[in-house]
Amino acid sequence: MTTPSASPRAAGASRGASGSGEPPTALFQGQTPLAVRMRPTSLDEVAGQSHLLRPGSPLVALANPDAPTRAATSVILWGPPGTGKTTLAQAIARSSGRRFVELSAVIAGVRDVREVMQEALTQRDLYGQSTILFLDEIHRFTKAQQDALLPGVENGWVVLIAATTENPSFSVISPLLSRSLLLTLKPLTDDDLRMLVDRAVADPRGLAGTVSLDDEAKDALVRLASGDARRALTALEAAASLAVPAGDEDDTDADPTPVITAEHVAQAVDRALLRYDRQGDEHYDVISAFIKSIRGSDVDAAMHYLARMVEAGEDPRFIARRLIISAAEDIGLADPQALPMAVAAADAVQFIGMPEGRIPLAEATAYLATTAKSNAAYLAIDGAIADVRAGGFGRVPVHLRDAHYPGAKRLGHGKGYVYPHDSDIGVARQQYLPDELRGRRYYEPKALGAERDVQARLEKIRRILDGD
Numbered sequence: 001m002t003t004p005s006a007s008p009r010a011a012g013a014s015r016g017a018s019g020s021g022e023p024p025t026a027l028f029q030g031q032t033p034l035a036v037r038m039r040p041t042s043l044d045e046v047a048g049q050s051h052l053l054r055p056g057s058p059l060v061a062l063a064n065p066d067a068p069t070r071a072a073t074s075v076i077l078w079g080p081p082g083t084g085k086t087t088l089a090q091a092i093a094r095s096s097g098r099r100f101v102e103l104s105a106v107i108a109g110v111r112d113v114r115e116v117m118q119e120a121l122t123q124r125d126l127y128g129q130s131t132i133l134f135l136d137e138i139h140r141f142t143k144a145q146q147d148a149l150l151p152g153v154e155n156g157w158v159v160l161i162a163a164t165t166e167n168p169s170f171s172v173i174s175p176l177l178s179r180s181l182l183l184t185l186k187p188l189t190d191d192d193l194r195m196l197v198d199r200a201v202a203d204p205r206g207l208a209g210t211v212s213l214d215d216e217a218k219d220a221l222v223r224l225a226s227g228d229a230r231r232a233l234t235a236l237e238a239a240a241s242l243a244v245p246a247g248d249e250d251d252t253d254a255d256p257t258p259v260i261t262a263e264h265v266a267q268a269v270d271r272a273l274l275r276y277d278r279q280g281d282e283h284y285d286v287i288s289a290f291i292k293s294i295r296g297s298d299v300d301a302a303m304h305y306l307a308r309m310v311e312a313g314e315d316p317r318f319i320a321r322r323l324i325i326s327a328a329e330d331i332g333l334a335d336p337q338a339l340p341m342a343v344a345a346a347d348a349v350q351f352i353g354m355p356e357g358r359i360p361l362a363e364a365t366a367y368l369a370t371t372a373k374s375n376a377a378y379l380a381i382d383g384a385i386a387d388v389r390a391g392g393f394g395r396v397p398v399h400l401r402d403a404h405y406p407g408a409k410r411l412g413h414g415k416g417y418v419y420p421h422d423s424d425i426g427v428a429r430q431q432y433l434p435d436e437l438r439g440r441r442y443y444e445p446k447a448l449g450a451e452r453d454v455q456a457r458l459e460k461i462r463r464i465l466d467g468d
Contacts, residue, residue, distance in 0.1 A: 372449025
């Protein structure tokens, strides 16, 4: 019995449960996702990462089947999701002709690693075949598990290609780092993503021309992907399933070719991908940008970074703590209400929780960003600490020492102390700093906000204290 061959349209237009209105997981029912099908088979097909794929680069050398075994260097690929770490590893394996073994740190243990190492040693000694071990998410390996990789990497039993989305300096043990090249992948550019989307629409491995894509839809896919190829292709697949009219899946005579529009993309993907990891670089980069925007009085930028943290599920208590620090460090006495405002926001978040907690956080953010700024108190304490650490301190002046315990007066403690409240103006001429630091100035208020009044008052106080 012969089986009729399916046309590309019939094979590629299944919509899942009819009448459900929900986009299926994959346009090609029963097949692997589009992002997997479109993985490059060689380095020539890889989009982006041109800085790692120049002629003679370590990755190109790894992929060269004629390169000597000694030229094979283990590498650690570090970059955001969807930038091609797995793709590069598989393309290298296919091109190099080496034996390829893939492990995931999520499910593999020390025993699995040792079995791979032993098999790799056997393959090398008996058949002269080298092994590429691709280890995904190496940051999930414990120290003991990473230690199990060392003999194979150091003795050349395997060429390790490890992938991680977290900074290897914190998640990979030093001995393994020193035996590997650390290569950083960059988010794909808009042009890279457009090329990938166009290829997926036309390629027989992808949508095989069963749909077309208008320019607005392509721009929307690129924008929503945020540099993530997997995200772009997954969204394309979902949007394509929406673009194929119901009932046309098996109609090979239907025309014209369905067009994916921006509306289809909007229905398939409801929000942009946030580049944020609460334990990774984005956690620190975004909070840094948030605080610097407040310090720079750009309330709109500060609100943007606050929104990114809120949407990414950042701990609101962490945000509140940073607002309190900002109020004390960057605003200080230029606006004495800034610190109480930040503390109140922290209390409110603790009391009401999220998502409503975003409102007091936003209120405090707007207040801090738009008010007067002064880091004078911050500089004052750091200056004083620097002197103390450098040995710039002396004995407390005798007249300031504690005179309340028996025998203190016999030592002269408190003698000559002038009680300020006895003065009509509440300030009396008197030395407070040790002799070694007499005349030292730490706090220098700025002529900004409420600190302008502090500046004028402090000038008078210092003149009285110094006897001028």
